[in-house]
Amino acid sequence: MPRPNITPVVRAKLEHYLEELETSYQAQPESDRKATLPSTNDGKVNVRAIAVGLGLRQTQEKYLFEREELSSLINLVAEGQGLLPIGARNLDLIDKAVKTRMAQQAKSARADAQAAVEAKAAEKSLLEDLAAAVTEIETLKAENMRLRSQLEMIHAGILVRVTE
Amino acid sequence: MTLGAFDPFRGVIVVERVLSELDSGCIFAGRSSDGRSLRVKFAGKGAQPSPGEAYEVVGLRGSYTDRYGRAVEQIDSRQLRRVVSTGALLGPWLEKLPNILATRSDRLVAAFGADLPTVLSDFSRVDEVARVLEPSKPRLAIRIAQQVYAAMAAKSGADATAAAEVEFLAYLESLHVVDVYIARRLWNLIGGLDAKSRLQRNPYLLASLTTWKKADYVGMRLLKKLEAGNKALDSHPARLLGALDNCWRDILAEGDTAATSERLEGMLHARNVDPLQALRLASELHAIGRIDDLYRAPGAAWLEDSVRKRLHDLEDMPPSLSIPSGDEAHRTVFDAETKTGQHLTDEQHDAVARLLTLPLGVLQGGAGVGKTTVMKVLCTAWEFLDGNVVMCALAGKAALQLSRGASSASTPRIAYTIARLTRILDRHVTAERSNGLPADVEVYVDDKTLLIIDEASMLDTPSLHLILSHLPLGARLVLVGDHGQLPPVGIGNVFHDLVEEGTRTATLTRIHRQAADSAIPVAAAQVRSGNTPKLDRWSGQSKGIFFAPKKDLQIIHRKLLSLGEVIAVAALRDTVAAINDDEAYFRRARDARTVRLGPQATVAVGDPVVATKNRYRDGLFNGTLGVVFAIDSDDRVQVLWEGETEARLLEKEAGLDVELAYAITCHRAQGSSARNVVVVLEDCALSTREWLYTAITRARELVILVGDEALLGSTVSRRTQRVTGFRM
Numbered sequence: 001m002p003r004p005n006i007t008p009v010v011r012a013k014l015e016h017y018l019e020e021l022e023t024s025y026q027a028q029p030e031s032d033r034k035a036t037l038p039s040t041n042d043g044k045v046n047v048r049a050i051a052v053g054l055g056l057r058q059t060q061e062k063y064l065f066e067r068e069e070l071s072s073l074i075n076l077v078a079e080g081q082g083l084l085p086i087g088a089r090n091l092d093l094i095d096k097a098v099k100t101r102m103a104q105q106a107k108s109a110r111a112d113a114q115a116a117v118e119a120k121a122a123e124k125s126l127l128e129d130l131a132a133a134v135t136e137i138e139t140l141k142a143e144n145m146r147l148r149s150q151l152e153m154i155h156a157g158i159l160v161r162v163t164e
Numbered sequence: 165m166t167l168g169a170f171d172p173f174r175g176v177i178v179v180e181r182v183l184s185e186l187d188s189g190c191i192f193a194g195r196s197s198d199g200r201s202l203r204v205k206f207a208g209k210g211a212q213p214s215p216g217e218a219y220e221v222v223g224l225r226g227s228y229t230d231r232y233g234r235a236v237e238q239i240d241s242r243q244l245r246r247v248v249s250t251g252a253l254l255g256p257w258l259e260k261l262p263n264i265l266a267t268r269s270d271r272l273v274a275a276f277g278a279d280l281p282t283v284l285s286d287f288s289r290v291d292e293v294a295r296v297l298e299p300s301k302p303r304l305a306i307r308i309a310q311q312v313y314a315a316m317a318a319k320s321g322a323d324a325t326a327a328a329e330v331e332f333l334a335y336l337e338s339l340h341v342v343d344v345y346i347a348r349r350l351w352n353l354i355g356g357l358d359a360k361s362r363l364q365r366n367p368y369l370l371a372s373l374t375t376w377k378k379a380d381y382v383g384m385r386l387l388k389k390l391e392a393g394n395k396a397l398d399s400h401p402a403r404l405l406g407a408l409d410n411c412w413r414d415i416l417a418e419g420d421t422a423a424t425s426e427r428l429e430g431m432l433h434a435r436n437v438d439p440l441q442a443l444r445l446a447s448e449l450h451a452i453g454r455i456d457d458l459y460r461a462p463g464a465a466w467l468e469d470s471v472r473k474r475l476h477d478l479e480d481m482p483p484s485l486s487i488p489s490g491d492e493a494h495r496t497v498f499d500a501e502t503k504t505g506q507h508l509t510d511e512q513h514d515a516v517a518r519l520l521t522l523p524l525g526v527l528q529g530g531a532g533v534g535k536t537t538v539m540k541v542l543c544t545a546w547e548f549l550d551g552n553v554v555m556c557a558l559a560g561k562a563a564l565q566l567s568r569g570a571s572s573a574s575t576p577r578i579a580y581t582i583a584r585l586t587r588i589l590d591r592h593v594t595a596e597r598s599n600g601l602p603a604d605v606e607v608y609v610d611d612k613t614l615l616i617i618d619e620a621s622m623l624d625t626p627s628l629h630l631i632l633s634h635l636p637l638g639a640r641l642v643l644v645g646d647h648g649q650l651p652p653v654g655i656g657n658v659f660h661d662l663v664e665e666g667t668r669t670a671t672l673t674r675i676h677r678q679a680a681d682s683a684i685p686v687a688a689a690q691v692r693s694g695n696t697p698k699l700d701r702w703s704g705q706s707k708g709i710f711f712a713p714k715k716d717l718q719i720i721h722r723k724l725l726s727l728g729e730v731i732a733v734a735a736l737r738d739t740v741a742a743i744n745d746d747e748a749y750f751r752r753a754r755d756a757r758t759v760r761l762g763p764q765a766t767v768a769v770g771d772p773v774v775a776t777k778n779r780y781r782d783g784l785f786n787g788t789l790g791v792v793f794a795i796d797s798d799d800r801v802q803v804l805w806e807g808e809t810e811a812r813l814l815e816k817e818a819g820l821d822v823e824l825a826y827a828i829t830c831h832r833a834q835g836s837s838a839r840n841v842v843v844v845l846e847d848c849a850l851s852t853r854e855w856l857y858t859a860i861t862r863a864r865e866l867v868i869l870v871g872d873e874a875l876l877g878s879t880v881s882r883r884t885q886r887v888t889g890f891r892m
Contacts (some may be wrong), residue, residue: 006512015298015301015304015706016301018301018304019300019302019303019304020426021300022303022304023303025303026303033569040701068262069263069265070874072262072263073262076262076307076308076311077304080307083175094208119482122312122676123287123290124287124288127287127313127314127317130314130317130318131320131321134317134318134320134321134322135321135324137321138322138324138325139356139357140358141325142325142355142357143356145352145355145356146352146353146354146355146356149335149349149352150353152465153353153372154463154467155467155626155629155630156463156626156654156655157416157421157461157464157625157626157655157656158372158413158416158461158463158464159461159463159466160353160368160369160372160409160463161451161464162362162366163362163366163367164362164367
């Protein structure tokens with residue numbers, strides 16, 4: 001008999017667990033929020049502690065690392081709380097990233113403190129920035145495709161003159 | 165697996181899972197706008213679907229029953245067009261996002277339906293979306309909702325490009341450019357959000373991609389819109405240069421890289437432009453080159469000049485090793501002969517001694533003159549000098565034969581195909597850039613390398629350019645081939661040009677491969693020098709070269725097939741296909757189990773097959789011959805490939821690059837040999853002296869030329885002439 005798939009069971013537990021921790025995170029004063037998700041000294045999400053919190057056996061801890069639908073869920077909440085996601089390794093980078101995040105958090109916390117409406121506007125603006133960046137990436141990708149294609153033709157002996 | 169009855173279908177389907185993706189089409193599972201799951205089987209080029217993308221599918225509706233007996237609705241389509249997924253069709257895309265899965269995706273589709281794209285673009289509704297996503301976990305839901313909004317923003321950017329592509333292809337359709345392959349190539353050249361306006365700025369771009377009739381039609385329509393008042397559009401600079409580009413397209417397709425003024429002017433005239441006006445304009449704009457009395461195609465001229473410069477650079481570089489000369493060089497060659505156990509003739513010995521001293525050397529020799537033996541001794545001599553030898557050939561089969569011929573029990577040597585070698589060397593460059601260490605040391609080139617390229621008469625200029633770009637200065641190059649054979653399939657003719665030039669060439673003339681009493685080498689040499697050999701009619705002999713009337717083709721071919729090893733060579737692909745069809749039908753038992761490998765071949769046990777592409781992963785090389793050994797109950801095919809001792813399973817995808825080989829074209833046969841060869845003489849431009857010479861020299865014992873006897877003379881007198889602008 002095939003072994004039952006454990007992921008849906010763990011995911012259900014994990015979603016409840018994260019919901020509780022996120023609720024307690026949101027319940028803190030906005031200017032002084034601390035991560036409620038277990039973390040390590042170097043600012044990374046502590047997966048082992050989450051596994052314990054979920055009541056998983058030690059042998060099941062690996063699922064939280066290996067199964068993308070579980071790790072991405074943890075990372076989603078971890079990053080929202082200013083922690084580094086699963087798999088972040090380089091300590092120098094971690095230090096830098098933690099500092100940046102702390103600065104960003106402090107900044108956004110100040111913004112949050114001003115007004116929730118303003119915070120939402122900031123998120124919206126961020127989303128617009130993202131959309132603009134995506135458009136630029138698409139433009140560059142298209143330019144890349146054009147140049148690559150013209151180069152391939154020259155390497156085949158055919159010169160195509162394209163006026164941009 | 166069965167298919168049911170067919171009804172017409174047209175609708176938008178979003179890809180959920182790609183089941184199969186091949187050059188000739190694809191199969192994917194998807195969902196229609198009314199939520200039904202179905203399977204799309206697309207036959208055609210250019211579609212590379214990914215999960216989440218939407219396609220407008222036109223085809224026939226049927227049903228497909230898989231091996232477990234499950235029936236699925238299937239659309240057999242030959243028309244597939246990418247469209248932007250909207251409304252409820254976002255469902256499959258949402259499902260693929262992290263932390264969404266089917267349930268949450270369905271909730272969003274159910275709640276917002278066709279408004280979904282609008283909702284997911286309006287951040288003020290993020291709380292509403294979160295509530296729909298996961299009402300029981302509001303805090304977690306808000307995080308997931310934010311993630312969906314970010315993904316939607318990214319998707320919108322990609323969708324804008326996809327929409328631009330759809331719009332561009334529709335625009336091309338309105339200009340009567342309906343060939344998907346051409347349209348996609350044009351998109352690759354000028355694609356992007358502003359592709360349409362870029363085409364208007366380059367109205368004759370199609371001239372490099374398609375026939376003049378189509379290119380001129382599109383170009384004139386665009387010009388008329390752009391310059392409505394211009395009465396002299398016929399002599400518009402864009403049209404004049406477009407006509408010239410189109411001439412080069414046709415000239416390059418024949419392998420030439422240059423043309424006489426008569427030829428070019430004639431072609432321009434046929435395109436209804438003033439030849440002198442076009443050539444004058446091109447000269448003023450430096451859009452055409454000249455060499456001697458020839459015009460040069462600009463792209464090919466750049467390639468040829470790059471090759472020439474690189475070869476000169478290699479020659480000008482002082483050697484990194486101590487290269488012997490005079491008596492010392494001959495002593496080194498004698499030592500190498502002793503080490504390899506080869507006793508070279510004077511001619512072969514002198515060739516090795518000469519090639520040892522040249523930074524760029526050419527070894528020219530017809531079939532059977534012992535080129536491989538010379539290469540083996542040359543490799544050993546170079547290694548005596550502490551050099552590193554790398555060997556390669558264009559076709560996989562030639563590489564395999566070179567590996568065997570140049571190796572000994574104590575010194576195995578691997579010859580690579582050029583494609584594989586350049587890929588390995590590319591990996592080295594990438595690895596060296598990142599950590600200073602090569603990714604593997606299977607093969608490397610440095611300033612002590614002697615690179616030997618076998619079958620170099622088949623090597624086109626782009627391939628040589630590619631190899632030279634990987635060869636460091638200080639390395640040395642030896643090109644080995646047969647000047648009498650066909651030129652490369654691709655453009656250029658560098659090997660033949662170097663042999664003609666002569667200063668770097670060592671030539672072998674004495675034939676060793678065929679038995680001394682065989683008439684084949686004599687006849688081959690006659691053909692090569694332009695004389696028509698006098699041949700007796702074949703009456704069952706097992707050795708020699710003979711003639712037979714065309715009506716006997718089938719009988720002769722079947723008789724030789726029954727005796728074993730035979731290659732039948734024809735010039736025209738249609739003739740090859742007809743022989744393959746006839747023989748396959750004739751030789752198979754009425755109830756023989758057959759398997760369709762793809763559009764190129766349907767096979768049964770016992771059929772000879774040939775690989776038509778290099779597939780390194782499957783250990784298959786272009787031109788490798790084999791025999792279908794077995795077909796199992798699941799239609800899996802096993803093939804015994806030449807040179808192997810056990811039959812191997814033919815992977816399904818590899819089957820697409822396999823053809824029946826009762827007959828093959830001469831280009832495919834280059835690099836192969838067989839005991840018996842049947843050559844079909846045909847009255848066509850492809851049947852030339854070089855073609856016939858190449859075909860005859862494939863045989864070890866018996867050649868039968870089948871066809872009208874008069875065709876032998878006309879074939880020998882017709883030349884394969886390649887006009888190039890390459891000069892050393």
